[in-house]
Amino acid sequence: MKGIYLDHNATTRPHPAVIEEMCACLENGWGNPSSSHAHGQEAKRILDRARAQVAALIGADPQEIVFTSGGTEADNQALCSGMAVAQPGTLLTSAIEHSAVLDTCKALVTQGHGVHILPVDSEGIVDLAQVAAALEQPAAMVSLMLANNDLGTLQPVQEIARRAKAHGAIVHTDAVQAAGKIPLDVRELGVDLLSLSAHKLYGPKGVGALFVRRGLNLPALLHGGPQERRLRSGTENMPGIAGFGKACELAMSAMKARSDHSRRLRDLLERSILEGISGTRLNGHPEHRLPNTSNLAFEELVAEDLLMNMDLEGISVSLGAACHSESRKPSPVLLALGRSDAEARSSLRFSVGESNTEEEIHRAVAVITAAVRRLRERRTR
Ligand SMILES: Cc1ncc(COP(=O)(O)O)c(C=O)c1O
Known part of the structure; x- marks a missing residue:
């Protein structure tokens, strides 16, 4: 599908080498990795390799x-178990x-657990003093x-893990x-x-x-067979796991290049919008953030209108988490930063990725600039 995809935080297009690995697994590694015969052992070899590739990334x-x-x-397993x-x-x-995480916390509250939600500052960062104060009470x-x-x-x-561990708490990220x-x-x-x-x-x-530190013995969430050291029963999603392993291997070798590429294009996009379009501002921390993400507010506009205008021109961006996009509610993340309802509703998330080019960014900026002008003119009519 053609178009300019600037929504890599929602999902990414599988890399060709990942697709190749998954197809090879379906064709040649279709055995059950729990079987002791040759077909099973071939699948087990693929499973072991993927496990090592994922482990190496972290x-x-x-x-x-x-x-x-x-x-x-x-996330569910980490918190519940x-x-x-x-x-x-x-x-x-x-x-x-x-x-x-937040909905799992709600479920835990209904089961009688206590949950303490820490606020964030206006740039979206948890305040260490608040964490220290919360840790004065017993933390699980x-x-x-x-x-x-x-x-x-x-x-x-x-830093937070260091403090939490000193109080005996289990730390998940x-x-x-x-x-x-x-x-x-x-x-x-x-x-x-x-x-x-x-x-x-x-x-x-x-x-x-889920990475589970050696020595931490968790109960299972799904019960059944002996797969995944009985922590997660069920015959493994072999093609998916093979593809995941390959994706991690590629991420390791290409991390620097991908990150430099993303930062360059993200900064170009961000600078062009902030400098070229009046009434725009950045949401979040300017430095302490991923190299590919930019969340921008467009004063006096409803971001959904802008998003639809861009979609018509073949440019995919988002209002925020894909799972909130149907609720039509303003992003809870932006509200947590202290933004008003209107400010939150005026914000778009741009997340660039490996395949984006400078030409695409220039085209996207031109489309956004024209759409913002059109929408603002309509408002003043
Ligand atoms: C921070 C974060 N956590 C968890 C998830 C859920 O991951 P999945 O889509 O694999 O269930 C997402 C996906 O958007 C995410 O962005």
Whole structure:
């Protein structure tokens, strides 16, 4: 499909080498990796290789990787299973987590767990003093995303993990958006649990992983067979896992080039809009953020109108998390930053990726500039 795709935080197009790996797995690695015969062992070899590739991306041991059906399942397992074994206390999380975390927290509250939602500052960063104050009360777990999907803002997870661990809490981070875009090391971060999703890093949808630090014994969420060390029963999604492994291998080798490319194009896009179109402003932190993400407010406009205008011209952008796009509510992330309803409704998320070019950015800027002018003129008529 032609068009200019500037929505890489929603999903990415699978890399050709990923597709190749998945097809090869379907053709030659279709055995059940739990079978002891040759067909099973060939599948097991593919599974082991993918596990090692995913582990390498985050500095983990392969035995610490549990394959899941995606980031949502990894978040659910981290919080539900984590709270089942954590010391007594509340679960600390932030107001701008993905719904896979916030809705799981709501479910945990109905089960009698305490949840404390930490606010963020006007640039989307959790205040360390607030974390320290919250840790004065008994904390069972801390779950903080590494990078926010709407803003790209990075949280000081390493520092917060250090403080939380000193209080005996289990630490989880949702690294779904960060993985593949910035270097990650679970030991440096000091986390016990970390969620990943393949489709955000040029892998397939419906597959992800949870890093579970060695020595942390979690109960299963899905019960059944002995797969994934009994932590996640069910015959493995082999083509998905093979593709995920390949995507992680590519992300490692191309991280610097991808990140430089994204930053250059993102900055070009952002600068052109902020300097060329009046009444625009950046949402989120200008520096502490992913290299590919820019969330911009267009004063006096309803971003949905702008998005539709751009879509008609073949340019795909978003209002924020894909899972909120149907609710027509303003982004809860922007409201948490203290933006008004109108400001939140006037904001668009641009997330660039590997295949974008400078020409595409120039074309996108021209389309946005013309659409903003048209929409503003219509308002004043
Ligand atoms: C930060 C974050 N966490 C979790 C998820 C959910 O991942 P998945 O789509 O693999 O379930 C997403 C997807 O948008 C995300 O951005």
